[in-house]
Amino acid sequence: MRFKRNKSKKSLINQENLSIENIKSQLNHTSDLKDREIHSNNQIYIILYINSLVDQEKLESKIIKPLIKMENNNILNELYSQEISTAKSNEIAINGLLDGYCLLIKKGRNSEGFLLKTNASTDREVSEPIVEKTILGAKVGFVESLDKNIFLLRTVTKSPDFTVKKYTLGSSTTTNVSLIYLDHLTDPEIIKKVEQRIKSITLDSIRSAGDIQDCIEDYTVTPFPQLLLTERPDRASANLKDGRVALIIDGSPTVIILPATFMTFFQTTDDYITRWWLGSFFRFIRLFSYIIALILPALYIAFVSFHYEVIPLELVYSLQSSLSYVPFRPFIELLIMQLSLELLREASIRLPPSVATTFGIVGGLVVGTAMVEAGIVSYGGLIVVALTSVSSFVQPNLEMSSSIRILGFPLMLLAAIFGFLGIVIGVLFVLIHLSRLTSFGLPYFSPFVPLNMEDFKDTIIRVPSWMMYKHSKNSPHYKQEKRSRKWKLDESEEPY
Amino acid sequence: MRVKSRISSVNLFFLLVQTMIGVGLLSLPHQTHESAGSDGWISILISGFFIQLIVLLIWLLCRNFPNLTLFDFSKVILGEISGTVLNFLYIIYLLTVICYIFIIYADTLKRWILPETPAWILFLITFVLLIYGSICNIKNVVSLFSLLFILILFLFFITFLVYGDPYIDVRYLFPIGSSGGWNILKSTSDSMIPFIGFETLLIYFAFIKQSKTISALKGVFLAVLFVTIFLTYIVILSTVMLSPEEIKITPEPVLYILSAMEIRILSRLDLIFLSFWGLIVFTTIISYTFSASMGISKLIHIKHKFAVILSGTFVLIVSIIFYYMEITLLEKWLKHLSFIFGIIIPILLLLITIIFKREVASTYGKK
Numbered sequence: 001m002r003f004k005r006n007k008s009k010k011s012l013i014n015q016e017n018l019s020i021e022n023i024k025s026q027l028n029h030t031s032d033l034k035d036r037e038i039h040s041n042n043q044i045y046i047i048l049y050i051n052s053l054v055d056q057e058k059l060e061s062k063i064i065k066p067l068i069k070m071e072n073n074n075i076l077n078e079l080y081s082q083e084i085s086t087a088k089s090n091e092i093a094i095n096g097l098l099d100g101y102c103l104l105i106k107k108g109r110n111s112e113g114f115l116l117k118t119n120a121s122t123d124r125e126v127s128e129p130i131v132e133k134t135i136l137g138a139k140v141g142f143v144e145s146l147d148k149n150i151f152l153l154r155t156v157t158k159s160p161d162f163t164v165k166k167y168t169l170g171s172s173t174t175t176n177v178s179l180i181y182l183d184h185l186t187d188p189e190i191i192k193k194v195e196q197r198i199k200s201i202t203l204d205s206i207r208s209a210g211d212i213q214d215c216i217e218d219y220t221v222t223p224f225p226q227l228l229l230t231e232r233p234d235r236a237s238a239n240l241k242d243g244r245v246a247l248i249i250d251g252s253p254t255v256i257i258l259p260a261t262f263m264t265f266f267q268t269t270d271d272y273i274t275r276w277w278l279g280s281f282f283r284f285i286r287l288f289s290y291i292i293a294l295i296l297p298a299l300y301i302a303f304v305s306f307h308y309e310v311i312p313l314e315l316v317y318s319l320q321s322s323l324s325y326v327p328f329r330p331f332i333e334l335l336i337m338q339l340s341l342e343l344l345r346e347a348s349i350r351l352p353p354s355v356a357t358t359f360g361i362v363g364g365l366v367v368g369t370a371m372v373e374a375g376i377v378s379y380g381g382l383i384v385v386a387l388t389s390v391s392s393f394v395q396p397n398l399e400m401s402s403s404i405r406i407l408g409f410p411l412m413l414l415a416a417i418f419g420f421l422g423i424v425i426g427v428l429f430v431l432i433h434l435s436r437l438t439s440f441g442l443p444y445f446s447p448f449v450p451l452n453m454e455d456f457k458d459t460i461i462r463v464p465s466w467m468m469y470k471h472s473k474n475s476p477h478y479k480q481e482k483r484s485r486k487w488k489l490d491e492s493e494e495p496y
Numbered sequence: 497m498r499v500k501s502r503i504s505s506v507n508l509f510f511l512l513v514q515t516m517i518g519v520g521l522l523s524l525p526h527q528t529h530e531s532a533g534s535d536g537w538i539s540i541l542i543s544g545f546f547i548q549l550i551v552l553l554i555w556l557l558c559r560n561f562p563n564l565t566l567f568d569f570s571k572v573i574l575g576e577i578s579g580t581v582l583n584f585l586y587i588i589y590l591l592t593v594i595c596y597i598f599i600i601y602a603d604t605l606k607r608w609i610l611p612e613t614p615a616w617i618l619f620l621i622t623f624v625l626l627i628y629g630s631i632c633n634i635k636n637v638v639s640l641f642s643l644l645f646i647l648i649l650f651l652f653f654i655t656f657l658v659y660g661d662p663y664i665d666v667r668y669l670f671p672i673g674s675s676g677g678w679n680i681l682k683s684t685s686d687s688m689i690p691f692i693g694f695e696t697l698l699i700y701f702a703f704i705k706q707s708k709t710i711s712a713l714k715g716v717f718l719a720v721l722f723v724t725i726f727l728t729y730i731v732i733l734s735t736v737m738l739s740p741e742e743i744k745i746t747p748e749p750v751l752y753i754l755s756a757m758e759i760r761i762l763s764r765l766d767l768i769f770l771s772f773w774g775l776i777v778f779t780t781i782i783s784y785t786f787s788a789s790m791g792i793s794k795l796i797h798i799k800h801k802f803a804v805i806l807s808g809t810f811v812l813i814v815s816i817i818f819y820y821m822e823i824t825l826l827e828k829w830l831k832h833l834s835f836i837f838g839i840i841i842p843i844l845l846l847l848i849t850i851i852f853k854r855e856v857a858s859t860y861g862k863k
Contacts (some may be wrong), residue, residue: 001858134804175697193855194733219742221525268636307609307764307767309764310763310764312763313763337842417623418610418613419610420767420768420771421609421610421771423771424771424772424774425621425625425774427626428625428629429625430638431640431643432628432629435640435643436632436639436640440532441798443639445639445643448642448643449639449640449642450638450639450642451642
């Protein structure tokens with residue numbers, strides 16, 4: 001029903017010429033739609049605006065005041081508004097009103113009006129990002145306003161090639177979306193694909209970045225995210241310089257970066273600020289912890305219930321002494337632990353920070369110890385689950401770390417059925433899946449599949465920045481000069 | 497129909513190595529020892545050289561028909577009817593190989609890792625993996641294989657751990673050539689089985705970018721060389737580690753050696769080795785299923801997806817039947833079959849092509 005009404009309304013908009021009555025009726029005579037008549041210079045002007053969207057002071061000082069004092073009839077020269085456009089149809093006028101513009105119409109010549117920018121901004125102050133913490137990185141995060149986010153991005157990406165394209169999405173309520181890229185670095189193929197996919201979105205309304213992600217990602221049936229969501233302008237800017245594309249959605253402080261490959265999710269801003277040894281080490285730790293978080297519970301189950309002969313004898317004795325009081329099979333034991341951990345994790349998100357600390361102690365320490373002493377889980381199981389969750393917290397990206405949670409349970413089940421072989425089979429499934437995924441046509445598991453030695457420079461390790469001659473494959477045009485450390489040659493002393 | 501995807505020479509290397517290294521790996525030292533004694537590694541080297549020649553012949557055959565697989569150019573060479581019959585036979589052969597691999601795979605896993613799990617469950621899970629792994633395009637196959645190539649290197653690494661063993665004795669290899677030239681040559685035919693996989697080149701050569709130039713052969717030659725060295729290494733390792741009497745009674749010498757080893761944190765290396773070996777066998781299965789399904793889809797004109805399901809189901813049923821009836825029967829057949837389908841038929845096809853000057857028929861059009 002709703003859809004139908006929209007449609008009829010739309011056709012109405014297109015037919016009519018500009019008329020105040022029509023605009024009012026199409027906005028359902030909403031009570032915050034105000035109009036004001038101004039008599040100036042023997043002319044009658046009508047100003048139409050939505051009260052709640054307009055900055056009152058701007059309207060008064062920049063539009064109404066000059067209009068009253070106006071001496072000649074050339075409106076365009078007299079008004080102080082920074083953006084003036086003509087509105088020829090009701091549709092344009094209504095969209096302008098909804099964006100916070102005010103509509104100025106000369107009475108008598110109803111066919112033409114002007115849209116003047118008077119929108120109020122509700123920007124909050126730029127603050128430090130909450131989820132993506134860094135040690136040394138910039139303390140600036142994206143905010144909820146589209147223009148301000150573009151401003152934040154532009155200040156750290158000064159280039160004449162910085163290109164912004166605006167789209168309006170949604171059929172019943174509209175949302176502005178901006179596509180941003182550096183023209184000389186980005187593969188035109190990718191831009192074409194992104195534009196095509198964004199244009200094909202026919203959602204009723206866009207609630208958040210997630211809606212757009214759902215519509216444009218390559219594969220929906222996969223635990224692996226193919227778009228990077230970030231709230232850091234410096235990270236977004238670094239990705240733009242790597243030849244990627246950013247999507248900013250009005251009203252959302254998270255910016256979509258695409259195309260993202262598997263290894264993109266392991267990069268953080270700190271890697272590039274610290275020296276490259278440290279950066280590479282952190283990368284390695286993150287990858288290692290990803291693997292640990294994925295297979296450690298499964299390995300524990302396989303070892304304890306199938307292949308205890310694999311572990312050294314001393315360890316078998318100590319494991320067994322705590323296991324013998326546990327009435328459940330290892331799989332059930334770990335499942336109980338994992339699920340209660342998920343509960344703790346989910347609960348701690350909703351709590352205010354001051355309570356969360358207390359909650360962590362009560363939930364984690366007390367429940368954990370009590371569970372072991374009550375004989376519900378063994379010490380071994382507890383250690384494994386704790387290590388797993390710590391490893392999953394190491395992941396810099398929230399979505400990537402949740403892919404571990406989704407993949408971990410099937411792996412545990414396979415390990416409980418087939419032991420070590422089950423893990424291998426599960427991992428093979430994951431590898432086959434990973435090697436087939438693409439993100440906007442680019443191979444997802446990129447430096448490994450297909451094997452590309454050049455890309456290893458900024459994935460598993462981070463080489464010093466002067467060694468990255470060529471950035472990733474999606475920016476084929478980009479080549480860095482090799483001269484940054486030429487001074488070393490000049491300064492070097494002769495041995496004799 | 498010309499194939500549309502293209503792969504590079506490097507890709508062909510991965511494709512061939514992963515297809516060739518498979519189930520034969522584990523029991524190879526035992527088999528060569530039966531006929532050639534401690535000189536098994538020489539017969540492996542000889543058959544490796546022999547395979548290089550065969551591969552060269554297959555290339556000479558395939559370069560006449562750029563971008564056409566065996567299933568297409570057989571009709572050009574032999575005519576519509578006998579070509580179709582040959583295709584059918586090849587499909588049956590490829591499926592037989594998969595059945596054989598299935599049986600050995602499940603049997604080894606059952607004996608070494610999961611003694612109490614019923615075998616049909618192992619068949620079933622392999623079947624599921626086969627279906628999932630083979631419904632894709634050639635590019636996916638190649639990328640998966642190049643990723644899993646690391647595992648072969650990992651197998652190498654695991655065997656290095658063996659050298660801490662005090663019982664290692666190089667003298668088991670000497671005197672070189674003691675079992676006599678004729679015995680060594682005779683055992684060459686036995687050591688053909690671990691090399692099977694090269695016949696899939698009849699299909700894969702169609703995908704290569706420039707099949708006419710010699711550069712297409714580079715990847716293939718390197719692949720066969722790699723496999724030869726790898727297998728020789730495994731045979732030498734087992735010969736050195738186990739005394740001749742021990743090898744006679746151990747069907748899987750490599751695993752026996754590894755199971756005796758103990759490093760600090762892991763007490764049973766053979767389990768680790770077997771698990772990675774399982775993955776490598778799996779690539780062989782995917783490669784064969786891909787080829788066979790391609791043949792089936794060309795033969796009865798169905799989609800690749802359904803061809804994979806069809807061949808998978810066939811393999812599942814046949815291998816379960818053979819597993820419970822007669823395990824060794826397939827191996828005996830395969831020795832002769834691989835000789836016929838891998839060597840004799842390609843040579844015959846090549847001869848016919850040369851003598852009767854068969855060229856790409858007008859139905860396929862010039863390139």
